[in-house]
Amino acid sequence: MDRRIRILIGKPGLDGHDRGAKYIARSLRDAGMEVIYTGIRQTPEAIANAAIQEDVDFIGLSLLSGAHNYLFPEVARLLNEKGATDIILFGGGVIPEEDIPDLKKAGFKAIFTPGTAASEVIDFIQNEFQSG
């Protein structure tokens, strides 16, 4: 069997700052993962649909605009509705510390804030993948 970790990296909402998302996508590629990059300005519906069609193990969402408290949980809700609760969610971007507990409650396993090393994200994914 040739099983590789598949991850969707997407940017929900109207935020066009995609440097962080692209940097992470590229780093995960170099760590041997298959990264589906969906680009900017995605609806939560589009992200959930793509994740299911692509049969990903993880979804990483990046947002710098401040709309994370609505958009992140919405993706989690749609995945729930579609019976895809086994997909592990993580997020990143400009996320205030005080918002993180609620995002975790909504189903996000980890939130990475500015300054996070790519290796930290890779370790998180590999650990989750092995324990899952």
Added chain:
Amino acid sequence: MAQIRQGLNLLPAEIEGFITDVRESRPRGLARVLSMVENGHPLSSMILHSLYNPDRQGKTIGVTGPPGAGKSTLVNLLIEYWRNLNRQVGVIAVDPSSPFSGGALLGDRVRMQTHASDPGVFIRSMGSRGHLGGLSGATRDALEVLTAASYDPVLVETVGVGQAEVEVASLADITLLVLVPGLGDEVQTMKAGIMEIADVIVLNKADRPGIEQLETAVNASLEFMNDDAARPSVIRCSAQTGEGIDYLTCAVDTMLSSEVVGQDNAKRRTTLILNGIIREKGSDIAKKLISEKYGSITGAIEKVLSGETTPYMIGEMFSGFLEGIQEKDNGSKQN
């Protein structure tokens, strides 16, 4: 076919569940089956065995061409055309895997966002995973799965290709070759390989300078074709502005519905699939023989480096193995 149907009754319930998921095109189960096929899951052969239908009606279209030629953008417009006709459209988009890390950045969806939340469109990205020829090893099987799930047509977008990646033409019912201005002089269009396999040559980015020269060069190279060979249509368009797309969809539809296209396809596709399986199984058997004799491929390389043997001698070992089988066959016939 009757025997295959009979075989279906003997399958474990688990496999039947997956087959139902595919036949009823349930997104989650269908996506799972595609992963199983891609990863070479132990159950995948039996699933494909049950789904395979050489006479299937669903059409498949290959889209190939150099990197950045606009293949994904063009696929996006083609999806729209068939969605307006209420057809369920499938897409398999292949991007290259890294030869070093094995990872891949699968980015074709970025250009297909118009259809991201449309349940009538199923898009699957695949890494080439070391397979040469512009596709991944499992693309042929993924295509069988998506057609069995009633997606019609299914488009296969290859890796950005150069000159010799012609495998898609054996796989798909028709093949579009997307070319753009500015990639070389007319000698490029005279070369053997990819120029010979297209059913439709799409001259994309027709709003860019150099389109006239490209069209002249392509038409000139087609002049040399044998009179009895089917000539590809040459269509100018711009996937960006949508100009010329009507001509393209019209040409593709005419071709897909023509009797001639349907005739050889089942045979061509089956040949490709069987050849692929022979190659994979042959390679498995060879690896097993190597492991038995040297422990592993690395072990065999060590023996070569230490001067005990050569790669060619190892090759001879396989020939000896084959002769052994033949002798056994002859022996059993004589008895």
